[in-house]
Amino acid sequence: MDMAFYSGWESLLRTLIVGVLAYGVLVTFLRISGNRTLSKMNAFDLIVTVALGSTLATVLLSKDVALAEGALALGLLISLQFVITWLSARVSWVKRLVTGEPLMLLYRGKFLTASLRRARVTKDEVRSAVRSSGLASLEAAQAVVLETDGSLSVVKQEEGGTGSSLNGVRGPH
Incomplete structure (x- = not known):
């Protein structure tokens, strides 16, 4: 068969297993980080959301990125957003910088x-x-x-x- 349509059961199985696990990791991290991560978005939140989606897609589709690396990347993005939003709630110049x-x-x-x-x-x-x-x-x-x-x-x-x-x-x- 043509490789553009099918590259073997191993590849499909990897996508299925890693997809379910990566999705679970992302949902868990989002729940831990609190409701602010999923709140109405400003520009900063939109950038983080797009980056999370891109990271999840990369973990799902790239054999070069291990699930542990993807989980670390997702955790890092969510942690950085948590730190920035925590700071912006307490430091006015950070709030102005991030949200306008x-x-x-x-x-x-x-x-x-x-x-x-x-x-x-x-x-x-x-x-x-x-x-x-x-x-x-x-x-x-x-x-x-x-x-x-x-x-x-x-x-x-x-x-x-x-x-x-x-x-x-x-x-x-």
Whole structure:
């Protein structure tokens, strides 16, 4: 048979056994590391997730990488993420370095053009976020904020018109 379709039962058996074991190791490590590893992702978390997937695929498909080496690589990536997230919860400059800061894109119905440009977000995307939040107009929004995970949050105007607290958000203040 052609080697592109089948390279023997030994190769298939290795992929099956190593795949099940590597998957088990990854799930165990993720459970040990806690819920933060699987939380809503910022750019740093996305990079770690892609690296974990790539490492798992390499362990599964490469005969040159032993299961123990793959387990060590997976453990190392998860441990590094744990250390970085632990530090970012305690050291403000690490948090800013890893996750960035939320960025205000609209304030009291007015677009913040410089922030839109810096974030590479269009006015139409902001309008869509406002509509998705159930507001009929931009003026009904106190602010629209680009969060560190890439989502857009809409802060509605309060009844008294005093506005909501937007602590920690870079904007027109």
